[in-house]
Amino acid sequence: MVEIDQDFIQPPEHRPKLSIIEAENIPVIDLSPILDDSNNVKNPLVIDELVRKIGSACKEWGFFQVINHGAPLESRQRIESVGKKFFGQKMEEKKKVRRDIVNVMGYYETEHTKNVRDWKEVFDFTVKESTLVPASIDPDDKEVTHWYNQWPEFPLEMRETFQEYAQHMKKLALKIMELIALSLGLPPKRFDDFFKDETSWIRLNHYPPCPNPDIVLGCGRHKDSGALTVLAQDEVSGLEVRRKSDGEWVLVKPLPNAYIINAGDVIQVWSNDAYESVEHRVILNAEKARLSYPFFLFPSHYTMVEPLKELTNDQNPPKYRPYNWGKFLATRKRSNFMKLDVENIQIHHFRI
Numbered sequence: 001m002v003e004i005d006q007d008f009i010q011p012p013e014h015r016p017k018l019s020i021i022e023a024e025n026i027p028v029i030d031l032s033p034i035l036d037d038s039n040n041v042k043n044p045l046v047i048d049e050l051v052r053k054i055g056s057a058c059k060e061w062g063f064f065q066v067i068n069h070g071a072p073l074e075s076r077q078r079i080e081s082v083g084k085k086f087f088g089q090k091m092e093e094k095k096k097v098r099r100d101i102v103n104v105m106g107y108y109e110t111e112h113t114k115n116v117r118d119w120k121e122v123f124d125f126t127v128k129e130s131t132l133v134p135a136s137i138d139p140d141d142k143e144v145t146h147w148y149n150q151w152p153e154f155p156l157e158m159r160e161t162f163q164e165y166a167q168h169m170k171k172l173a174l175k176i177m178e179l180i181a182l183s184l185g186l187p188p189k190r191f192d193d194f195f196k197d198e199t200s201w202i203r204l205n206h207y208p209p210c211p212n213p214d215i216v217l218g219c220g221r222h223k224d225s226g227a228l229t230v231l232a233q234d235e236v237s238g239l240e241v242r243r244k245s246d247g248e249w250v251l252v253k254p255l256p257n258a259y260i261i262n263a264g265d266v267i268q269v270w271s272n273d274a275y276e277s278v279e280h281r282v283i284l285n286a287e288k289a290r291l292s293y294p295f296f297l298f299p300s301h302y303t304m305v306e307p308l309k310e311l312t313n314d315q316n317p318p319k320y321r322p323y324n325w326g327k328f329l330a331t332r333k334r335s336n337f338m339k340l341d342v343e344n345i346q347i348h349h350f351r352i
Ligand SMILES: O=C(O)CCC(=O)C(=O)O
Pocket: 203, 205, 219, 224, 231, 233, 238, 239, 280, 281, 282, 292, 293, 294
């Protein structure tokens, strides 16, 4: 057995199970009824059925896959191939765009989730080339700053390829937000204003083969903190979702050209717990590397995240106090650079 660094070793209760359960009935939703091609007459009954499916997937699973989503396959193939070229380089090249406390976007190889090191390397970039965020985590400090992307010299086409892909993901994410709004009985564009100065970003996760996939994870259990995640995975499986019905970890089987969608903590708060953000993690493979690339739809930094007025009343009072998205995000980013003894900031800290 190869000796691996202690930092990677998961406590026994969080290690992968020996018998993997493949998720049989994680919903697969066909988005063709809302594709923008002119031949497609938008039939209200078909749209109602789609909205109903999205609502029940959000309630029962918190995760679903979409097919016929309109995002071009070529753009996905390009980001995947350029991403593989980037990670295939020597460490000294990748470290030229390594993230630090000032430049929080770029390459990183020592991600930790819940204080255990993940077996992966990542490359992060924001959808907007400069993203407005709070300058500090101090709640009284109103100063703002920008996050800028760090693009490597090689692969030369990385910037253009990644930015183009980001635009497709943004479009798809906002379409799904419309369906989610409808499923909650809200006007379809109800969420749009929250994303005017979005802080959305994309991460490329590269999980090398691991000699000890029984005690190490590619990404430890966590929930996504934003509104919505649109995740692409290559043909190697690894994503496990905690099934709401029984708490079991189940593997999400890769479907070619499908996207995996999950509601994040912000939707949980907006919907006052109608739609819960679900825990997930990544298991590893001893032979094969895996690439995944989630798009995280995040609101503008000045958004006060709180249960929507339309979804609360005397019988269903707000379950969360409002919190400032930018300060939440800045606090999360800061904790990436120091090992904390306390838990990272979480929405349950705002629970009433
Ligand atoms: O690699 C995956 O499938 C999931 C990664 C993930 O959950 C994340 O980056 O937040």
